[in-house]
Amino acid sequence: MLEDYDGATRAPAPGAGGTGVELPQGHGLRWQWLTVESNAALVELLARIEEHDDPPYRTTLEESAETFVAVGADAGNAKVIGIDADGVPRAYAIVRVRPTAGTYRALCDGGVDPAWRSHGIGATLLGWQLRAARTILDAAGQDNALAVVHVEDNMTHAQTMLRLAGFVPTRWYTEMRRDLALPLPEVQPKGKVTIEPWDPALDDAVRRAHNDAFKDQWGGEQHTAETWLQGRTYFAPQWSFIALDRTSDRARVAGYLMSGRYEGDWEAQGWTEGYTEILGVREEWRGMRVATALLVTAMRAYAADGMEYAGLGVDSPAPDGDFGLFGQLGYEPTRHSLMFTRAV
Incomplete structure (x- = not known):
């Protein structure tokens, strides 16, 4: 239950909206800025949406705070x-504008209570997201950007x-799993690279390695020390590893694997x-079995x-993407989703 609506249509609360972005209107709902104080209400709504749509995950209060507030x-x-x-x-919408490799992206997320669907609320919120993104981009002095929406492959109505609304599918995503009851291969990386347990002292070195490894990847983000530490509510350091090249006296990060433990999704x-x-x-260590060794470890x-x-x-x-190394290691697809984009 939310009781703090004050009727404002501009000047959102800190961290809730960009300057000049207006609230959506209509559909018999009171629209207000979503802040950390209303995160519990958001999770209440997400629970109803996820119970109805039955995705293979459930959003927790802690996870929502990381995902929607950071x-x-x-x-x-x-x-x-x-x-x-x-x-x-009954409904929510979020748009985030952030720089990525090659362009700015407006990341759009939203949902409508199943009992309130088929009344045009989703289309209204999508239009609001595009307008809000354009307002934020104008304030940042950016002419071109892509609006991005992720949907499960069975969400045909969405x-x-x-x-x-002019969106087209541009990326295809596949969730995969590998049965751990099956034998695992013995793999060692080439050269003087060793796979070692996660070390918090090397966290920032891993961040710099990540920025280097993904600098030319589609949609790759260059993390600051602050953003690198976000989204770690379910980070599992005991399942995370670093590949170190010890050719010289000063070890260098050749690769890394970071894991999460999402117990709330298992049921x-x-x-x-x-x-x-x-x-x-x-790049310097590709083709040296580093990725394979990290995965097997x-x-x-x-x-x-x-x-x-x-x-x-x-x-x-492409929808028929090659699973390459993952397929060779025994990973099998479990579900699919799509990324839709359009210029904004």
């Missing part, structure tokens, strides 16, 4: 929630809405897993803690 990498952002006459949250997806969040190898750690599967996600510019 703004360190954003050039600007706007976040709103719609409340009915009884104080129940995909139709996006196509009608919904139907199995336990260690999830590989980020895997990166710097992580899988052994997952298995040692009783996990049934290893999980990860891959993306491709």
